[in-house]
Amino acid sequence: MTKSSSDKFLPGLVQELQEFAFSQTGSTKILRMLGYGLLLLALFDVVEMLVPPNFMNPAWEFQTFGALVERIPVPLIGLALIFYGELHSRNKWEFLSLKLLSWLTLLLAVIFLLLIPLGIGNTVRLSKQSAAQITNASKQQLSQAEQVEQRLSQATPEQIGNFLKAQGRSLNGKSTQEVKTQILSEVSKAKSQIKTQAQTTESSQRLNLLKNSVKWNLGALVSAALFFSFWKATQWARISR
Incomplete structure (x- = not known):
């Protein structure tokens, strides 16, 4: 490239760089x-x-x-956009806000770390409460079934007939003893189903609770690490004028 051509090229390049810098400044303000x-x-x-x-x-x-952890990406993205570009093209009021936001990231890191043991403790408490509620509900159902079973065991043929009439059923050619045995068998199966359903429900609820607990506690740990990294990376904001 000759000297004359380079003299023509450099001013154009400088102008392009200036235009690019101005466009970046506008984009940076929009992001912030x-x-x-x-x-x-x-x-x-x-x-x-x-x-x-x-x-x-x-x-x-x-x-x-859990709701706090689920929504944490929004403030993280917001902080990243605010801190973008460090001190370049800042308004005067931003210098104080940047300091406050930088220290806020450290505060949030500490808060999310402290929320982890609270989340674990509440997981244990909720698991115990859920198990107790399911156990109490199943005990009540079993107690009612046992009362029916006891009454049927002591029921006379006439009482068996009245019981069937109350349910809109008939003997259908069977003896009262056969019907009584059949009903007792049904009650026994119902008791077994109550126990099985209680165990299934308790296991399902415990699994869902554990999954949410692991997800949210790990999310809180990651959030705390990210906020702390923000705090370390924004030292320039804390020492700004």
């Missing part, structure tokens, strides 16, 4: 505005989840913990 908007929307979600509060209720605490 989007970040602030996402943070504001995330704040609305948090307020909606925490109002009205119901602390000391393990079910509410567990579901709220």
Whole structure:
């Protein structure tokens, strides 16, 4: 390339670089505005989840913990967009907000770490409560079945006939003893089904609770690590003017 051609080429290149830089500045401001908007929307979600509060209720605490973890990508993306470009092309009011947001990431990292033992504790409490409720419900059903079984065992043929009439059934040519034996067999099967259904329900609920607990606790751990990495990476914001 000759000297004259290079003299013509360099100004054009400089102009293109300037235009590119200006376009990047505009795009960066748009991304930051989007970040602030996402943070504001995330704040609305948090307020909606925490109002009205119901602390000391393990079910509410567990579901709220899960909802917080499920929504964490929005504030993470928002913070990444806000911190993008560091101090380049910032408004004056942003310097203070960047400091506050940088320290906020550390606070959120600590909060999500502290939520993990709370989530594990509520998992245990909810598992025990669920097992107790299922056990009590099955005991009541078994007690009712045993009462029916006891009454039938002591019932006279006339009482058996009245029992069948009350249910819209008839002997159909069978003796009252045969019908009595058949009904007792049905009650015995019902008792066995009650026990089996209680065990199945308890196992299913425990599995779902465990799956959600593992998912949300691991999510809280990852969120805490990401917030802490944000805090470390934004030291420039904390020492800015």
